[in-house]
Amino acid sequence: MDHLVQLVLNGLFVGSFYALVALGYSMVYGIIKLLNFAHGDIYMLGAFAGFAILTFGGGALGGGSSLLTLVIVMIMAMVLTGSAGLVLERVAYRPLRGSPRLTVLITAVGASFALEYGIALWAGPNPEVYPVQLKSTTVHLLGARITINQLVMMAIAVVLMIGLDLIIAKTRSGRAMRAISQDPKACLYMGINVDRVISYTFFIGSALAGAAGVMAGAYYGKIDFLMGFIIGLKAFTAAVIGGIGNVRGAVLGGVLLGLLESFGTAFLGSEWRDVFAFGFLIAFLTVKPTGLLGEKVTERV
Amino acid sequence: VSGCGGGGLTSGSDKSSDDSAGPIKLGMVAPTSGSSAAIGPYMKNGAKLAIDEINKKGGVDGRKLKLVVEDGACDPKTAAAAASKLVTAKVTMSVGGYCSGATLPTLSIFNKAKIPMLIPAANSNDLVDQKLPNVFLVNGTGTQQAAAAVKQMKKQGVKSVALIDDNTSYSKDITTKTAEDVKSDKSLKVVSKQSVTAGESDYSAAVTAALKNHPDFIYWTGYYQEGGLLIKQFRQAGYNKTIMVADGSVDTKLIDIAGKKNAQGVLATMTQTPQTIPGGDKWVAKYKKQFNSDPGPYSTQSYDAVRIAAKAMTDAKSTQSDKIIDALENIDGFKIFSGPLKFTPQHTLTSGGFEILIVKGTKLVLDS
Amino acid sequence: MTNVLEIDSLYVNYGKVEALTDLTISVGQGEIVSLLGNNGAGKSSTLAAVSGVVRPRSGTITAFGDDITTMTPWRIVERGVVHVPEGRRIFSRLTVHENLLIGGYSVKDSSLIDRRIGEVYELLPRLAERRTQAGGTLSGGEQQMLAIGRAMVTGPKLLMLDEPSMGLAPIIVAQVMEAIRTINTGGTAVLLIEQNARSALKVAHRGYVIDSGHVTLEGSSELLRADSRVIDAYLGK
Amino acid sequence: MTTPLLEVRNLQVRFGGVQAVSGLSFDVYEGDVLSVIGPNGAGKTSAFNAVTGFYRPSAGTVRFEGESIAGRRPARIAARGVARTFQNLRLFGELTVLDNVRAGMHVRIKQSALDAVLHTPRYHRSEQRATDEAHTWLDFVGLRSDRAWEVRNLPYGEQRLVEIARALAREPKMLLLDEPAAGLNYGEKERLLDLLRRISEIGIAVVLIEHDMGLVMEVSHRIVVLNFGKEIAEGTPAEIRTNEKVIEAYLGAEDEEARHEAEEIAEEGRA
Amino acid sequence: MSENKGSDFVAAVESRGKSVKGDIGSGLPAGGSDGGAPGGRARGPGAASRFVSSPWFGGTVMVLAILVPFIDSSSYTIRVSTDALIFVMLAVGLNIVVGYCGLLDLGYAAFFAIGAYTSGILSTTFGWPIIATIPAVIAAAVVAGLVIGGPTLRLRSDYLAIVTLGFGEIIRITANNLDFTGGPNGVFGIPDFGDFGLRPDVAIYFVTVVIVGIAVLASARLGRSRLGRAWRFVREDEDAAEAMGIHTYKVKFAAYIGGAIFGGIAGVLFAVHQTAISPMSFTFLWSALILMAVVLGGMGSVPGVVIGAVIISLLPELLRGIGNWRYFAFGVLLIVMMVFRPQGIWPARSAERTSRIERKRAKRARAEVSHDDATS
Ligand SMILES: Nc1ncnc2c1ncn2[C@@H]1O[C@H](COP(=O)(O)OP(=O)(O)OP(=O)(O)O)[C@@H](O)[C@H]1O
């Protein structure tokens, strides 16, 4: 029983981390259907930005490991990665907006390489250790252990999800995002500044990834230039499973993936974890071909 | 029918034997990109140090040594291309090879080109299983390391052990061999075997699974990047018994990542290194002076590989493959960091020279 | 300044194809002006150039006294020049109501948007019935109504309609033409493209006939309706 | 007449709460030109979609040549000899005109993948035939544009013709056309009218959805009028034109002005 | 261009018909289908592009490939050329799935792995001659394609992408975990086809040239067949294809299986060439790189895809010289190339050779009574 609760908690926590990265992914993905293979690298960039700020500006920030310092660093890193996202969009994605969708895949992978090896050139290929790390008390929940930090991070994921969901569902910009995702050209007739809305989305998506990167650094303690690769794939998986372009779905997808991994490890052993998770997802999609929350639209002919 | 690339289409290899002129080239395939990109420079510097020393003393047979490094990226295809590039560059010997998986396809390339290999790091048994005459391992094998690990477990009177690897051939090799050794012992039991995926951050699922049956000893056989995280996450999960790591994790970064407190008392199976043997600090200082950084994993083995290569060529009085191989097989007692060198008939080290290290403060030191 | 729109010597090309060559037309305050022409004559291209979706090669476009030739589409919409493109371009996964809201994207005052949407529902009750249905699942005619309604929410001062009667039942065509007249009496100038030349000339004050990218005939609707060339080519009989 | 080619009985199509078609019945006989008219949203396209397999009917039967086809896959129904066009053009935009028409012949081309790889005589023969036939149909519909161009670069009216040629190339027994006259100008409608007649002449039953009354009245043998998913009238053009129910639902009876206008519009095409 | 009729109207329509989307509003977004063609696509085929789509081009490339060892027979050149050819085979195979049929496959390396492992295991553990493993590889690829394609090919776009990605990972991890596949060490000591009196690597190179040459030809011919057209119909508009009686599911299946066979045979070549295979060679990155070759070259265009594969395969090798900057430069170059050639390096050109068509038309005009009296 305790063990089972522990598995659930592990899964929820890992899942909420995936969700955090998947949120930004899903936004960008939703609006321009971009298979943004550089998203994970923006996350990595966020982690390194936080690292640099803490290392070189640590003194100015008081050097303490208070939560406040971390929040400030996180905001700075978010601005930085958000801007990086803007530049990336401008340089590598916008010029290809009228071309077949998959061409952007090339520039995305190109950007991914450039970011990874750019950081490797700058910071060296060795992993770095975060100068400030979260220390946390463990609490017991139904016999399983979880730390306050973990609870906080799960809460952050949920809050962000609700916030983004509201933005997308209720606001003017959100509606514009959805409209662009369906027919960007038609949006011009509506007076929507398509470039700006897409930039805005990229900024938010990348800033979220940056925030997740700083959190990963502060929580796990280790960062390296390839840290974004696997999590980028997981975020992609979560975003699709959740239902394309649906941020609520992205979070659910992330959590589902986390739980699958946790239970897969327990049932089949850790070496079969991903086989279990992917096997389940494939089976799931065959039964429900539009993902967790993707609505089923009878397409008109 | 021969082009500017040299060699014919029909000859056994395109390596022409220009024996006499110019420096003797030593080739090294090492990762400078990909997930093991950090290791490349360590190996390269180690080899460079040895070459400089040897050249300062007049080189081999009056000819200078020259190092040619190619990126293998820890990827089989890239490594194979790198090896071919070295063949084309006419290296006399190979002193590289870090990832076993990426080194395997290079064996036949070097073999067909008749280039003897001294592999400084990669150490899967599969490398010597093909019994290729040109392949020599300078690092202790998984079997030897597993034996050292089990010896330590017994010494501590451990009853149950959890083995964790990272699913790569090197790592799994050690856990498999360890499990085999453990099986032959009634008092000891493997209660959990886990394989994690390198490159992730959260190993709580594996940690939970490993701790399910309450082991008194954990042996991690992967690299320090994940090793550090695992130690930290095991400690966070309340595990306070022994954790031991294998040589891929021996780097002070392990302690940084795990956190100094968490890492205290962590053991490691490792061949001797200058950091741990008396007098080694002089070597370390020299390395530091030349490269302005600390030596890292496999700096020493690469250093030794070059020295062994030089020794063999000197003994053979030739740069011809057969003669070098003969000379290598006949080396006895040549001093390298892991002890006096003598190759077994399988071309592995007679004694792996494995020792147990322990984390004390911010350093890994010999466990006394 | 009596003309809301002045197009002067406009040239538009797609790659090597010249769609408009030296096209000059104008729309006066409170006017309904129709564009007639064969398939591929350049009618849609004219509207596209005005709304900024296509960049002209040369020539000037002036709306309400401002040069809008090189302005971005959203700036042009902000000036009250609204284009209902051919092919409807409904946002298929947004609901009918959301489609109307998007029409109000450039309107800052949300109560104004609500009021205009109310008016649209009144004018086109079919849309009110379907307000939560996804735009893509509407019937062809319903989509056309939505496209027109959506433009009305934008609050146009100059409304450009590209074949609004396409796919509409006769009774609705009459209604739409009536609606155009109503919108126009409210002070909105209208530039109208219609294959249905008869009803177009009935509702319009003036018209232009375009062929191969430039104007070949212009005049009041009565004049055009009586012109033998127009009768032969567009009205029949 | 004998057994109908197409027999639709009590057809129903629903989407969640929307009953798009509720209990529609009609027959199509060989040699027929049948028009389906009705207000926007009456369920005409939905009925087409149910007949051609794109929507699954929620109830009712659809028989083609006596065999039930309701709920079959569109490809299967098409293979039996039912071809259609779409209300919004559904051409293969990036492919050439010829390739678009060859699509219609797909099921008739006898050629295996191996033939293609080895370039056997059978391959050359079948390709040749496909090309020839494609030209025949394009000539038949009177396409003037170059057939080697990507179809999306053609003027709209020409694209309509390509879509019809593609459907004809299927050599169907029955052809369903969803608003083929939409977006065509006067002259092009005239040509379409002629084309429809010729299609009927070569023995293909035509079912037409159209809002252009001129065309409908001119070409149809019979007309079925739908409203709210149900048939409200059926008869010859003359009968339908004077049917009060139809005038009320479709042409507008309350409003004299609108009715007048509608009639005028109807007249226009007849010229 | 059309010599018949000669009316001004026809000429006008035709000159319009040639239109291509050029510079419609700079920086404006264009939704998928509005994207438009690259400048010149619908223009009459220029000499260069006519050459590329003619059999001469294939022949020339083939001759060049055969000449490589005679120009530079260094071990390195032979190796990277062989690698590039194998990559060409993969790209051409994936092009069937992605380029022709429009199915986004992110796990293509799975079939590559299945081919390599089947061949590797049969030839080492069971001692089969390598050539004899090819039928078994084809069978294995087909079975795998059926198993994974069966339930999933109904999925649209990115859901299919995830499923294939998952499939790729499942295959790799399974190979890593099972004993008979050699676990993480994989299979080694794989024999070659025999040396035909040549240097072993040169012999492998020539065998590869032949097999890949056949494969490229076959895929190009498939693309110009009934099945190839059906793939493109499905890619362009599934519903319209269905309405034409094309069983879209079967057609997608055919593409998927076809791709699987190409991938499997490429796997055999890879196994022989590497002599040692392990799960490390079949990672997601590989699938992504193959896909990139297809997109970079020009989806659906066989010459394009061949060029794309050669670039993706050789570029990192060419960049070896700049050391640590290698992958950084690779990334930047990818972006630059794509921004300058957004449709791919050699995009598919769907326009047919006008001459042949016009010949037909002229013949017809003579032979038949024209129905289109309405036009004149
Ligand atoms: N996106 C485009 N790419 C290439 N050519 C185009 C494009 N849009 C229009 N054209 C060409 O420009 C010319 C003018 O087209 P336009 O759409 O303005 O005509 P139109 O008068 O609106 O015709 P229709 O009545 O068919 O809508 C035509 O020859 C057309 O083929």
Ligand SMILES: Nc1ncnc2c1ncn2[C@@H]1O[C@H](COP(=O)(O)OP(=O)(O)OP(=O)(O)O)[C@@H](O)[C@H]1O
């Ligand atoms: N997938 C769907 N989901 C919900 N409602 C639908 C769907 N498809 C059609 N409808 C509704 O069913 C009704 C009938 O639509 P249909 O397209 O058949 O009309 P139609 O008679 O063809 O009209 P028009 O002449 O305007 O094309 C419409 O009110 C439409 O909104």
Ligand SMILES: CC(C)C[C@H](N)C(=O)O
């Ligand atoms: C730690 C290293 C000696 C292991 C090496 N990477 C291998 O794969 O064999």
Ligand SMILES: [Mg+2]
């Ligand atoms: Mg138009």
Ligand SMILES: [Mg+2]
């Ligand atoms: Mg309809």
